[in-house]
Structures are given as C-alpha cells and as structure tokens.
Amino acid sequence: MNSETGAGAPLVVKDVVCGFCGLGCDDLEVEVAGREVRPRASVCPEAARLLRRLDTGAEAGPASDAVYGRARKLLEAARAPVFAGLGADVDGGRAILDLAARHGGVLDHAVSDGLFANYAAAQRTGWLATTLAEVRNHCDVLLVVGEDPSASFGRFFERALPTDPLFAASRQVIVLGGTLGAAARRQLGAAGVTEIAAEDLTAALSALTQMVAGPAPRGTSFGGAAADALEAAAAALKAAAYAVAVWNAAALEDADLIAERATRLVDALNITTRAGVFPLGGRDNIIGINQLLLWRLGYPLRTAIRGETSEHDSALYATEAALKDADLLVWVSAFRPEPPPAFGGPVIVIGHPDTQFATPPEVFIPVGTPGVDHAGTVFRMDAIVSLPLGALRVATLPSVAEAVRRLEPVR
Amino acid sequence: MRIRLKGGRVLDPAHGENAVARDVEFVDGRIVAATREKADAEHELGGAVVMAGGIDLHSHIAGGKMNLARLLMQEDRRAHPEPALPGFSGAACGCGGGRAVPTAHATGCRYAELGYTTVFEPAMLGSNARSAHLEMADIPNLDTGAYLVLGNDDFILRLIKAGAPQEEINAYVGWMLKATQAFAIKIVNPGGINAFKFNARKLDLDEANPHYEVTPRTVLTTLIRAVTELGVPHPIHLHGCNLGVPGNDETTLATIAAAEGRRLHLTHLQFHSYGTEGDRRFSSSAARIAAMVNANPNISVDVGQVMFGQTVTASADYMSQYRNRGLASPKKSIGMDIELDAGCGVVPFEYRDRNFVNALQWAIGLELFLLVEDPWRIFLTTDHPNGGPFTTYPHLIRLLMDRDFRNAQLATLNKTAQAHTLLAQITREYSLEEIAILTRAAPARILGLKDKGHLAPGAVADIAVHEENADREAMFSRAKLVFKNGRLIVRDGEVIDLAPGTTHVVRTDFDTAIESKLDTWFDRAVGLKAKHFRLSDGELRGGRGPTVLNCVGGAS
C-alpha cells in the first residue's frame, strides 16, 4: 500500500492526540495519505511505530457474522472467562464491562503490574501526588528513581520540564540508579543532572528517604550508592520549593517497595516544603479502564464478577494467575498488535489487525485503532486528565465498543 | 403515555399547596392539568404524600476524587456488596455497591429509593471535567450537573493580579462554564489551594497569596461579580477559608459581610461555624452565624450535617485536607496538586458519637438547621460523603421533625459536648412542608430550574410518593413510588427500572477574544491544548448531550 492508492493530496493533520504511552501528548503532526499515516513532527519513536499502518489483517476486512456467532457460543459456554488486555478507549471499556457483567469473569489490563505495584502505596497508605502541569511549572528538583523515563515515555522531559516554567527558579534532575540518555539530555536543556549509581535501588531509596526524614542512617554506602551522594541529594530535595519523585513501576524490580519508599520520602518533604509523587505508567488507556471499573464496580482492575457480585484481589485476579483457572480468554488490544499470553483454552481476540499469533486464536475480530480509525477517550497517567482522541481516516474495521456490543446475545 | 396518580395529598410549596387532595397527571414525562381522559396507567395512592422528586444541590457523586476515595475505601465496598433486587427487571448489571462512596450505579439507585431525582456534584475541576461527565453518564435515575471549581486556578489569579478588567474575568468564566459543561461556579478555599502549592499552610480572608498577593476576599468578590453579570442563576457556591478550624466563625461572619448584599451561597456551613470557647477551645457559633444569615437575605446556606459512622472526606481543599490527614481513619489518605487548577484531598474518617468534637459538630449542624429561619435559604445536605453518606438523609429528616427523638439522640452523646450545645432548648420541629421546601422547592428555585421542584403543569414528571408515617425516618427511607421523567423506577422502596438521566449545564454570552489568550496559556503553561481541554456536547450522557439553560446576563 502506498500514498498513490489514496485519493487526492496527503492531508496534514495537526494537534493529533496520542493515546499510546499515557503521557498524553496532543500536539502531534501527521500526514494522512489514503490509508497511510506518516509522522511529521512532535512524534516520539514509539508513537511513530504505532501510528504506522500496515493493515495486514485489515485486508481480510471485518469479521463475519459467523465469527461473531462463534464468539458468542464460546462466551455462553464459559464458566470462568478472563477478559484481559483491555487495550481500549473508555467506550470500548464500557462495552467490555457490560459483557463481563453478563457472563461473569475476571477483568485485568495487560500492563497492570505497574499499577498494582503503585497501589501498594497509593491504596494501602495513600500518597501525596501531583500532575503534569504542576510538574511543568513548580518542580525545581526532580528525583528519577531507576532508569531514564524517556525509554518508555519518549517526550517525558520535554513535557514535564520545559525550559520556561512559570514558577521554578531552576531545574535539577537527580537520577537514582540510572543514567539519562542523549534524548533526555537534549530535552532537558540547561537543567542540572546528577546521576547516582546504585545496585540495590530499594536499599538506596530507603536510605535517601531516611536521610530526609531523619535521623540519617550511618554508613558509607547504601544499596551500592555512595552515602555522600545520597546526602547531597537529600539536602537538595529538602531545599527544593517543589520536589517531585518519578518512577516507572513497570520497569522496576520490587516496584511496590520503591513506590512505598518514594511515598514516604514525599510525605517527609511535605512537612516543611512542598513535594509530590508523579508515578509513570498509563499505557494503552489502562488508567481510563481502571477509572471506569472504580466508578462502575467500586473496585480497580483485577476484579472478578461472579454471578451477581464482584470481588477484587490484586493477586488472584491478575491475568497470569487468573488464566490458570480460566476456560476462556477474551483478549482485547486495540492500540497495538499485542498477541495474547499463552493459554490452553479457547481464545477470542478483539485486536489490532496487524497482530501476529504464535497459535491462531479460535476467534479473531480485527478492530480499528483508537486515535487512528476511531474517536474515543483515553486517560493520562495522572488519572485526572482525559483526552479526546480523533479519527485520522475512515474506519474499515469496527471500534472495540462496536465489536463487543455485537457479542451480546442476539434477541 | 398518560399516567394518573389518584388519591394522593400534594405537597407543592412552590405553589402553596400543603397536603392538597388532588390527582397528579402527566403525559410523556411532563405534568399536565388534570383531565378526565382515559389514562394508560393509574396509581391509587390512598392518601400518600406526593412531592416533586428530591433535588440535592450539594453531593459529591462524580469525579476523580470520588474514585480516589473508592480506592481507599475497599473495606467499605466489600461490606456493602451488590444488593439483591428481586423486583429489578434488568439482568445482572454490574452495578457495584459501597456505602460511603457508592458506585455510579448504586448512587443513582440509592438516591432514587429515597425519592431524589436530581443531584449536583459541587466540585468539578476543569481539568477533570471530562472524567466527571463520563462518570455522571453512568449514573442512572438521576439528572445531574456540576459546579466548576474556580478561584485557585493560576489563570484567574494572574488576571486578578494583573488588574484585568472585569469583562475579561467574565469572558474567562463564561468560556470555562461552556468548556467544562458546568452548571454553576464553586469556590473552594478561595486562593488557598493555590497558596498551598507555594507552601502556605493557611490563608485567611484578607491574607495575601504568597505568590500572587491576591486575597481570598478579592477572589470571592471578583467571581461574585462575574456570575452576577453573566446571569448564572445559582450564586457563587462558596466553601470558605479555614474549613474545620476552631475560630473560623469570625472568617465566616466576615465572608458574609464581604458579599456586601450580593447573593452568595455558603456551603457545608457547619464546618465553618466553630468558635474557640471553653476548655477544649472548640465551641458552637451556630447561633451567631444563624443570626447573621437571618439578617442577610442575600445569603443562602447548606448545612453539611455530620452523621455518626464511617465515611470518607473528599474535597478540592487540599490545604485543609492535608491539615486533617493525621485524623484519618483508617489511617490513610491521598492528596494531590492538580493542573494549575486546584487540588484534592481524600481522608477516610469515622465520626464517633462519644468523641467531643464529633458530637459537637453534630449538634452545631442541627443548631444551624433549627436557628436559620427561612426554609427557602437553607438546604438539607451532609456534604455527602464528607459529613456522612446521603443514605442517612431519612435519619436526619427525623432529627429535624421530631424533637423528642432528637433530644433522645442527644442524650446518648459525649457528655461534655451535650453541655456545650443549646440544642436541647430548641423546640422547633420542621413541618413536612418545610422538608419539601428544603429538599425540592428551594433547591429548584436557587438553581434556576423552572420546571423542577414543583408539580404544576409543565414541570418535569419527576415525582416521589411517600406513605404517611409518624416515624419520619421510616417514611423517607423507602419511597412508595418514584417516577423519573414519567417513568416508574421505584416501587415500595426498591428500584425496579433504570431511567437515563440528563446533565444540566448553563451557557452564557462571553467575549470570545479570550480564546487566543487561553490557547497560549494552555499551550505553554498547562501542556494541553485548549481545544482538547474543552468538552463537546456529544461527550455528555453517552452522546445525548446536555440540557442547556441559557443565562441572560447584563445584571450587575
């Protein structure tokens, strides 16, 4: 497929909203030529990859009535289905939730490990958090725990620490247990960067937290991080007008302990100055689906609907655990061609048309991509702001909501 | 579809009807004059009380902070699972549960069972508006609307600091109302939430914001003028400075004076009526404040009554909630600075009847209810869920209507608190008509909802029927019948059907020249395009859009 097959001149679309990583960029510029979407400006590598249209599976066209019929039969027969992946816009999520309410089953998202690591702090003790616009303008000291966020969130520093804040008098970035790559450094401009090497990130962060809260632990190194470097970081955090701690739980070992310690660090800072946690995450609208579950069921993801009632458990109803007891997997992944996890029973995939399967599923219903083929709403990682995705081209495949609604019993 | 309610006693204070025996008839969701035509359905009421559906003008039912509250209140959720509704015609609906922070679905159903049909979310942040509207779309059986929180946003504080003309403020307010699909303007701790971001821990009425040097008084008077000039029916809905702080009575009295005769609604007044007398340095100032409210007809209030038991407090007032987080029970809380806009604080809390402060808070609320004389200027709220869940309303109604019951309850409370309240001496008992005013007629009037809160021809057929019962708590706990838009949704206290609600919004004229300034602001400061911040009509109520009230501006 190339642009010549499209009708007329390529169309340049500005201010495109991106729903892939959760950072919520809404200033992308793309060129749409026929069925093709080409990045032009303000597009990170990950978005560029996911915006590109191969449309391999779409050539076969939308799933037939027979395919939907087969899926309905599988659903009717299932005693313990698992609805996983859940890469969908909010409306798609609503349809999936309605379907799960009808059939019962477990609901979980593909990338919820990070979310629940963070909930070890947010849900058990609560935390003091902040959002993107506050970071942009108030943050004078940013503590990054772990590796460079730019790896998963390509434009993180450009978006979080622009060079012209309203209030921050200066910008300093402290990286604990990681190093910043060239892209990050470029985005940061004149901001100061300190990198502190650590072997055991949890131990190093524990010590840093204790240095802020006092009394400081005694020793020359903690978790492989030099005590004096940590002392300097603690001093900078305490002297900050508005310190912010970020980490990407999905990329960390013992991420629950990191979240818990970062939370305590920020709690300690707020006694005398201002600070907030800003946990990174939010891929494929996990936050939106989680919000939807909270207001619809009163529970976050990893909830099972069991007959008339529902129950949440962050371990038992995680996809991997739930599949051990399941007799049907319904896998939804509209944002990216992510195949379902290995499963011995029947699988229904409502997915990206380019999905490659190791084992073909019993049912494959290709769907359009939110923000490319369909309009829809996605949430940003902070769970406060949500964004309207637009359609860039005429859809030839149904949206997740349209496809899932067709799985309801025929009346 | 013509439906007739026969043999009821109509309580319609908006038209002076106090238990008038007459039929109520409606066709396709609107009340009509009674006819002799054959009805599609008739309900024989046998003398039951017929009122317009209840309207709650202040109840936190949607938005990000409620989801944070749900996240923290998992024990409450597990303790209140999905109810079995044998009469419900739908299939398993995934309706959720919970008491302190019920799910969207449970909110709609529990309110309906009490006879309420319209509820306003009083603290929607602009940055969270899309989320709040998505959530409201999933609330069945209720019409909703939301008040937009302004006055802590950096955009308006910059305008005020720069001495921008009122017209520009008005344009901004008008744009924001439209962009966020809001119904009124709420101010929470004027400028205080913003000041907390610059590490101020308190901000009194005439204290300057550490960065902008703007005082809460200026924020308040500027926004009072804006909604007055734009013609927004509901006055500024104010959660004042120093919430919960002993001695905030002086701030509250000064705030009433600051309105200088212009309309102002003081919300959850109970939390703002604390003196510092006595050994515990915590006392009731309800009498002083009620006297000032009585003397100022421009002032309306809702109480925010405290009800004993487990609940969760959720507010945009991060400054105050941070101060209160040590009191959390269970011991966990969430706070958040939000988007150059405002903030939020969520603190689980259990009000205990043996606790001096909690018991006195309970008494202060009731004192306010009983000492504010004009039932058209005081509204029945618990600031759900902050003072207690809305499901406690029937108990509260009985406390207001039944002096013996009230005094018996008082006698069981913390002894020191009993000695600090004059509640036992107050003989007033609310009449049924007054309850109907507080919960229907007056909210409709102050919100400018002309076709709600009454039962005259042309009104929306939102109707609640309650069986007469001397035990007012029992009477109001289970409505006999509830109609939403003419559709029967509750029978004998149980939800039997789900009706879709609508969302009320206001629209005002405003100078669109503000838009280019806002585009620049959003691009540079917020990091989100103004056009993506803004909600389209189609984003409300699953594509059905809002119910629009067009404001007639120009007054000043």
Place this chain on the structure above:
Amino acid sequence: MSVVLRLKAPLAARLDLEGLTPAALAGKAPAEVEAIALPHGGRSVALGELFAIRAGTEGRLVLEGGDARLDGVGAGLAAGEILVEGDVGAHAGRGMAGGVLRIGGHAGDELAAGLTGGRIEIDGNAGARAGAAPSGARRGMAGGVVLIRGHAGERAGERQRGGLILIEGDAGAEAATDMIAGTLAVGGRFAPGAGRGMKRGTLIARATPDLAEGFADTGTHDLVALRLIARRVPDLAGLIAAAVRARRLVGDRLQGGLGEVLVLEEGAASPA
C-alpha cells in the same frame, strides 16, 4: 446445622467459601445449607451442586477432600472449628478473628492475611504472603497463631503487626518485608532478602538468615527473654528449647527500624 461437606468432584474453577463458618451454618436446615450461593468462577452456584452434605459435630465444619481452587476457607471465622482434610486455595483464614482452622494439605497464597485472632494449623506448605495484608489493606496479621508444618512462600509476614507465624520448614524470599510487629519464627532456612524494611517485630531463626541490607549485628547474648518466650508461647518451645543464647541483629536501619533477628545458638539448656 453442623456439617460435613464432601467435594463431589475436582473444581473446574475457583470457589470462594468466605463466610462459610460454623456460626453461619448454625440453625440452618440441610436444604438451606444446600441452597447457599457461592461464587464459582464467573458465576454463582448452590453449595449443594458441588458438595455432598451430611450432619456433623456441633460447632465444627469439616471439609472432606480439598482442592487448590477452594478459596476463602475459614475466612471471617470468629469461633468454632473448621477442619479440611486436603488442600485449600488462596485466602484461607483471611480476616479470621477467633476459632481454629486446621488444614491437612497445602494452602495457597495469603493464608491468614489480616488475621486478628484464632489459630491456624497447616500440615503442608503455604503459598506467598502468609500472614500479610489482604489486597489493599494497610497492615498484615495483627494477632493469633499460624503454624505451618511445611514451607512458606515469598514474603511471609509482610507488614505483619502482631501474632505469631511459625514455619517449621523454610521461608521463601523476602520474609517479614516491612514488618511492623509480631513474631515470625522459622525452623528451616530463610531464602534471601528477609527483614527488608522491618520497623519492629522479631524474626527467630536457627541459622543466620541472608538478610536484606540494613541489619547491624549486636553480638551474641544470653537471652533470658528466650526462655520466657519458650515458657509463655508453647508453640515456640520446641524451636527454642535447646537454645540459651542468641545472636541478635537489629534493623532495618536504612529506615530507622528496630526489628530484631534472633539467631538461636544451642548450648546447655538451663532447666525450664
């Protein structure tokens, strides 16, 4: 009624027995017991569909046979006794406040999570997070006794704040993470990473565990307290019996913690 339940067939999906206690069954006719609705996979089933029911001893619920998908056994128990002959799944004894739960086989994850009282004994192994905090809760087990005759999975005693966990076999990785108070005693070996984030509380071990960073060795002491514990807590008598001295480590000092790890050293036992 007091009942004996026999599982008719291996479970095809998880079954949640939370709340099915002797107290909840008391006074119920056999037909009522059969009709009790239980969450099973994505549906709800009547108890009688899955179990054969017969009358048993007053105050006691017996489960003949077991299944690793049998969740919530004894969850919410406040009094009486529950006896399981085979395996159980997750959440056995969750939030239990009193009574006795005996499990003849293995238990799944989160055995005794949020326990506040009572006694749990299990002949086999326990899964991950025994005695830890239930999903979303702030704190782990606060009271009661958990005796695990086999091994325990990772993070046993996570956020524990009271009571006693005694593991006769080995403890999995990161035992006692963020422990607040209480006692975790292990007869076998500790896998690496124990004690991380301990605030207070006591670990009792036979050999020096591979602790997380942050523990300071305070040397070997003649601990009178050990003998007192052995006398007061019969469950620990067997483990402590021969020990008169213990090496004492304190941590997690990275977080200002004052938890203690007592490594028993055997010697001539003084007469108890």
